[in-house]
Amino acid sequence: MINNQALLDSSKNHLWLPFTQMTDYERDPLIIESGEGIILKDINGKEYLDGYSSLWLNVHGHRKKELDEAIKKQLELIAHSTLLGAANVPAIQLAEKLIEITPEKIRRVFYSDSGATSVEIAVKMAYQYWQNLGKERKKKFVTLSNNYHGDTIGAISIGNVDLFHRVYGSLMFESIKAPFPLVYRNPLKDEQEIRDCALSELRTIFHDHHDEIAAITVEPLMQGAGGMNVMPKGYLKGVEELCREFNILLIVDEVATGFGRTGKMFAVEHEDVQPDIMTAAKGITGGYLPIAVTLTTEEIYEAFYGEYEEMKTFFHGHSYTGNQLGCAVALANFKIYDEEKILEQAAKKAEFIKSELETLKHLAHVGDIRQAGLMCGIELVQNKDTGEAYPWIERIGYKATLEMRERGMLTRPLGDVMVFMPPLASTEEQIRKMVEIMADSIKAVTEKEKS
Numbered sequence: 001m002i003n004n005q006a007l008l009d010s011s012k013n014h015l016w017l018p019f020t021q022m023t024d025y026e027r028d029p030l031i032i033e034s035g036e037g038i039i040l041k042d043i044n045g046k047e048y049l050d051g052y053s054s055l056w057l058n059v060h061g062h063r064k065k066e067l068d069e070a071i072k073k074q075l076e077l078i079a080h081s082t083l084l085g086a087a088n089v090p091a092i093q094l095a096e097k098l099i100e101i102t103p104e105k106i107r108r109v110f111y112s113d114s115g116a117t118s119v120e121i122a123v124k125m126a127y128q129y130w131q132n133l134g135k136e137r138k139k140k141f142v143t144l145s146n147n148y149h150g151d152t153i154g155a156i157s158i159g160n161v162d163l164f165h166r167v168y169g170s171l172m173f174e175s176i177k178a179p180f181p182l183v184y185r186n187p188l189k190d191e192q193e194i195r196d197c198a199l200s201e202l203r204t205i206f207h208d209h210h211d212e213i214a215a216i217t218v219e220p221l222m223q224g225a226g227g228m229n230v231m232p233k234g235y236l237k238g239v240e241e242l243c244r245e246f247n248i249l250l251i252v253d254e255v256a257t258g259f260g261r262t263g264k265m266f267a268v269e270h271e272d273v274q275p276d277i278m279t280a281a282k283g284i285t286g287g288y289l290p291i292a293v294t295l296t297t298e299e300i301y302e303a304f305y306g307e308y309e310e311m312k313t314f315f316h317g318h319s320y321t322g323n324q325l326g327c328a329v330a331l332a333n334f335k336i337y338d339e340e341k342i343l344e345q346a347a348k349k350a351e352f353i354k355s356e357l358e359t360l361k362h363l364a365h366v367g368d369i370r371q372a373g374l375m376c377g378i379e380l381v382q383n384k385d386t387g388e389a390y391p392w393i394e395r396i397g398y399k400a401t402l403e404m405r406e407r408g409m410l411t412r413p414l415g416d417v418m419v420f421m422p423p424l425a426s427t428e429e430q431i432r433k434m435v436e437i438m439a440d441s442i443k444a445v446t447e448k449e450k451s
């Protein structure tokens with residue numbers, strides 16, 4: 001029998017939670033014990049709707065029978081063996097499936113275990129690609145303002161979330177920053193003008209530095225942790241065209257947007273973009289086990305192909321690369337996509353979410369609502385007319401999510417942007433309930449602050 005108080009004390013004494021000021025956890029601890037469908041249950045039996053898909057990864061809900069079974073079945077064969085120099089059956093089958101569902105030019109799969117590692121690998125591949133081709137000057141990376149690619153050193157070097165990254169200043173390598181075409185608070189009102197302006201600045205950077213730029217990294221269609229910002233229509237395609245014109249590799253980071261999150265299997269499909277390198281993780285195993293992939297074209301792969309003495313080898317790998325349990329559950333995950341027509345459902349649910357979120361628009365402190373499929377951000381502001389933000393020290397976003405928790409829903413804020421990314425399996429009734437909880441919590445917190 002677990003003693004809840006002892007567990008709580010132990011968590012405070014021994015755990016160090018990611019992205020968490022531990023004093024917050026000490027004041028408002030939460031220990032999850034189980035899950036079923038899109039409901040999470042804590043050690044006291046309180047239930048919560050999983051409004052952020054357990055950090056944007058859970059797709060079909062928790063304890064999905066087919067996924068549980070796939071892991072059990074694989075366990076009867078083997079849990080893990082290394083992929084270093086030796087393939088394994090589920091890793092081969094999953095690679096084949098991934099090639100089938102990713103953009104046409106993608107032909108190769110390199111495994112790792114988190115979004116950040118998949119990005120590290122993309123960076124190293126792009127860098128070495130040009131070295132292997134003898135273009136030694138092409139070593140720099142272009143990245144967009146507010147990009148987020150994970151928390152390892154390479155990923156933060158091409159990331160631009162000042163709050164998370166500034167403390168590591170001298171540890172990072174320098175990348176060239178280009179403006180993201182932010183629509184909210186932009187003095188230009190026309191989205192196409194905003195897009196063209198950002199593309200024109202990017203063109204100047206590419207024009208002036210193309211002989212030293214290896215690649216540009218983008219989060220396609222919608223930026224995640226950098227503020228949940230949607231790209232104006234045509235921007236992504238414009239970036240691809242500039243990459244082709246100036247011979248620069250296009251790396252798209254689909255870690256957050258991949259696997260149906262934006263209503264299509266991958267966000268690049270919205271603009272028919274063919275990346276050179278693509279990263280994916282999170283939803284790949286339905287949110288069950290840590291598998292990530294860096295996917296490339298055959299052209300990239302060929303630059304690393306040859307005899308050992310040619311020194312073109314990609315010297316990179318991790319202990320759990322291509323883990324059998326993870327690959328097996330990912331395969332079962334994609335079977336569910338086919339059988340339950342998840343993408344069709346996702347597109348319909350996105351429309352439903354859009355209409356439900358309309359009800360938040362009239363709230364006095366909701367400044368902007370941004371959405372791409374089942375990926376949504378709701379920005380709270382002090383002054384709706386001017387877009388003036390709350391002083392950061394007030395932590396309105398954090399307070400609103402605590403209020404939501406109290407009312408039976410979990411999510412994490414990004415500053416004052418409320419993240420709403422429910423599992424793709426959420427029903428309309430559950431979506432409606434979550435939007436109601438968000439509305440009530442936002443009102444409670446913003447009204448409290450006013451009085």
Ligand code: PLP
Nearest residue numbers: 114115116148149150224255256
């Ligand atoms: N890239 C993007 C676009 C992400 O949103 C994230 C995580 O949120 C990452 C990379 C990092 O993934 P992970 O947390 O699995 O390392």
